[in-house]
Each structure stands twice: as C-alpha cells, then as structure tokens.
Amino acid sequence: MTTVHVNDHKTRYLDRPYGRVNRNKLKTKLMESCVSNGVKFHKARVWKVNHEEFDSSIVCDDGYEIKASLIVDASGFGSTFVEYDKSRNHGYQIAHGILAEVESHPFDLDKMLLMDWRDSHLGNEPELRFGNSKTPTFLYAMPFDSNLVFLEETSLVSRPVLSYMEVKKRMVARLRHMGIRVKRVLEDEKCLIPMGGPLPRIPQSVMAVGGTSGIVHPSTGYMVARTMALAPVLAGAIVDCLGSTRMVRGRPLHRRVWNELWPLERRRVREFYSFGMETLLKLDLNGTRSFFDAFFDLNPYYWHGFLSSRLSLGELAMLSLSLFGHASNSSKLDLVTKCPVPLVKMMGHLALETI
Numbered sequence: 001m002t003t004v005h006v007n008d009h010k011t012r013y014l015d016r017p018y019g020r021v022n023r024n025k026l027k028t029k030l031m032e033s034c035v036s037n038g039v040k041f042h043k044a045r046v047w048k049v050n051h052e053e054f055d056s057s058i059v060c061d062d063g064y065e066i067k068a069s070l071i072v073d074a075s076g077f078g079s080t081f082v083e084y085d086k087s088r089n090h091g092y093q094i095a096h097g098i099l100a101e102v103e104s105h106p107f108d109l110d111k112m113l114l115m116d117w118r119d120s121h122l123g124n125e126p127e128l129r130f131g132n133s134k135t136p137t138f139l140y141a142m143p144f145d146s147n148l149v150f151l152e153e154t155s156l157v158s159r160p161v162l163s164y165m166e167v168k169k170r171m172v173a174r175l176r177h178m179g180i181r182v183k184r185v186l187e188d189e190k191c192l193i194p195m196g197g198p199l200p201r202i203p204q205s206v207m208a209v210g211g212t213s214g215i216v217h218p219s220t221g222y223m224v225a226r227t228m229a230l231a232p233v234l235a236g237a238i239v240d241c242l243g244s245t246r247m248v249r250g251r252p253l254h255r256r257v258w259n260e261l262w263p264l265e266r267r268r269v270r271e272f273y274s275f276g277m278e279t280l281l282k283l284d285l286n287g288t289r290s291f292f293d294a295f296f297d298l299n300p301y302y303w304h305g306f307l308s309s310r311l312s313l314g315e316l317a318m319l320s321l322s323l324f325g326h327a328s329n330s331s332k333l334d335l336v337t338k339c340p341v342p343l344v345k346m347m348g349h350l351a352l353e354t355i
C-alpha cells in the first residue's frame with residue numbers, strides 16, 4: 001500500500017504497490033540480452049553524427065567511425081545530436097535522496113510513503129517554511145526493514161529549478177523532526193530531471209530514445225518504465241524497415257520510426273501532461289495539497305492511468321472534469337485563475353498538432 005500525507009490532519013491510503021529498481025541487476029539483464037542477441041559494443045564517446053541520403057555515421061573520440069542505416073541516440077537529456085525547433089522551456093524535478101541505515105524510523109514496513117506534504121517540521125525555521133510555502137517539497141520514503149530506509153526530499157517541478165542546498169536543508173529539518181537518526185548513508189543521489197518542454201523535431205535523421213526523446217512524463221518525471229514499454233514498439237518498427245524484405249531507408253525510415261514513438265494521439269496526450277506540469281508550477285503548498293487531495297479522490301482508474309501514462313486524450317478530458325468536480329472551492333478558484341494561460345497554450349499546441 002501507499003501513503004500520502006496531504007497535510008498535518010489528513011492522510012490517504014492508496015491501494016497501489018511500488019518497488020525500487022535494482023539498477024545493477026537491470027543493467028546486467030539488459031546487457032546479457034544484448035550479448036545473447038549478438039549485439040556488438042564499441043566503448044567510446046560520440047563526437048559527431050553525419051548523415052547521407054540513405055545512411056548515417058558516427059565519429060567517436062578515439063577516431064573510430066561507424067556507418068549505420070539508422071542512428072539511435074540514447075545519450076540522455078543533454079544530447080547535442082537531437083534537434084529541436086522550439087525553445088526548450090523545461091521544468092525541473094530536483095531531489096536529494098539517501099539509502100540509509102537508521103537507528104529507527106516511524107514508517108510502516110508494509111507501506112510506501114509516496115508523498116508527505118506536511119510542513120510542521122519547519123515550525124522553527126521561518127525562512128525554510130516561507131520558501132516551502134511558495135515552492136513546496138515532499139518526502140518520499142520506502143522502508144526496507146526497521147533500520148534500512150530510502151528517503152528522498154523532492155521538488156516535484158520548479159522553474160527556475162529550486163536550489164539543491166535548499167532541498168537538502170529541508171530534508172535535514174524533516175528527519176530531525178521525525179526523530180530519524182542516520183547511522184550510515186549507503187547510497188546518496190542528486191536527482192535533476194528536465195520535464196516537459198517541446199518534443200524534438202519530428203521526424204529527423206537521428207532517432208532518439210529515453211530522456212532525449214521527450215518520453216519523460218512531464219507531470220511526474222517518471223521515464224524508466226515507460227521507456228521499457230516503448231522500446232519493443234520502436235525496435236519492431238526498426239526491424240520492419242531495415243529487414244531484408246522491406247529495405248526502407250532514409251527519410252521514409254526516419255518518418256516511420258519517429259511516428260511509431262510519437263504517433264499523433266501520443267503527442268496530444270503529452271500536450272495534456274505538459275499542461276499538468278504548467279498547472280503544478282503555478283501552485284503553492286496549499287494549492288498543491290488541495291490538488292493532490294482531489295487527484296487521489298478520483299476513480300483509481302484515472303489516477304493510476306495518469307501516473308503511468310496509460311490514458312487516452314478522451315480519458316484525460318474526463319479526468320480533468322472529474323478532478324474539477326472533486327476539487328475544493330479554493331482549488332477550483334486556483335485552477336480557474338492560474339491555469340487559463342497554460343490551458344490556452346495547450347489548446348493552441350493541440351490545434352497545431354491536428355494541422
């Protein structure tokens with residue numbers, strides 16, 4: 001089960017399981033699968049990508065050049081090989097996380113704490129409390145046993161990005177207030193995820209996958225599960241085009257693979273999620289609390305689907321209406337007064353996508 005502390009007086013229990021990915025095991029499994037399928041590796045940094053009409057090539061920092069029918073760029077958000085024709089106005093998720101051995105902790109071992117929006121721990125820290133009331137952060141906690149817990153203080157989305165030091169200070173204040181004494185930090189992580197912003201130009205000669213392809217969920221920052229689900233779809237399209245019977249190359253190939261990753265419906269749905277991000281950016285602590293209170297009040301089909309990018313555009317429209325219906329009066333006022341600009345932008349983008 002999952003817990004959400006909306007504020008100091010209200011807690012929600014959700015019937016939804018979460019797990020933590022073991023990165024080493026996942027990577028090993030994926031690499032083994034590559035090896036058993038005859039993938040060849042060349043370890044180097046890519047410097048340059050060149051395109052001819054029917055094939056492309058990469059030049060590596062060791063001078064090695066590799067020719068290919070299709071280059072798939074999985075080099076992350078900072079890639080310089082994928083092109084955009086609009087300015088990249090990301091929001092950012094920033095978080096500080098630790099896997100820690102602790103003397104004790106107050107979390108139920110059978111529950112994951114998805115969001116703790118309480119702020120009573122900042123009672124003696126007026127500056128931190130004021131900052132948190134404007135750009136809130138929440139605690140995310142996954143207990144593994146009574147002495148081992150993963151803790152992460154997260155700013156869901158901010159623009160400009162909230163300072164990492166600020167996030168850390170808030171986490172220290174929170175742990176102190178909860179009486180959690182850290183004995184040993186086993187792993188720590190600084191999380192900075194660009195979210196939303198425009199999609200890359202579609203199509204283009206380099207195919208993108210992962211962070212550089214716009215797959216990151218603009219309202220939650222999730223990407224890993226989504227990429228794993230879409231990878232076989234994309235691979236299927238590539239095999240279809242490059243297989244010996246079809247021999248689709250050049251522009252038709254690029255069009256086909258980009259459209260497989262980003263068919264029109266999925267692009268429209270992403271516009272909606274980006275609207276979600278723009279809305280979250282406008283909410284302060286109280287607005288955010290009311291928003292999530294109404295969100296988790298929805299039929300689970302909708303909020304499960306929203307968090308895991310499984311809803312159609314029609315279902316997202318139903319979700320919005322239902323969310324508005326479940327919202328408190330102050331939240332309704334927030335949505336009506338703060339969201340017209342993002343709403344108009346989304347409608348404009350949807351209209352352009354249709355053209």
Ligand SMILES: Cc1cc2nc3c(=O)[nH]c(=O)nc-3n(C[C@H](O)[C@H](O)[C@H](O)COP(=O)(O)OP(=O)(O)OC[C@H]3O[C@@H](n4cnc5c(N)ncnc54)[C@H](O)[C@@H]3O)c2cc1C
Nearest residue numbers: 045046074075076189190191192210211212222223224225
């Ligand atoms: C601390 C943290 C926690 C997170 N938690 C979650 C979570 O719970 N759920 C979730 O879905 N997402 C999470 N994310 C986000 C997720 O990890 C990223 O969205 C994801 O890693 C992006 O994957 P990627 O493969 O596109 O890029 P990256 O993981 O950045 O990998 C890119 C790779 O390409 C290599 N590379 C870069 N340039 C070149 C080049 N020129 N030549 C050759 N290689 C190059 C890099 O060295 C790197 O190995 C988290 C991120 C962080 C930092």
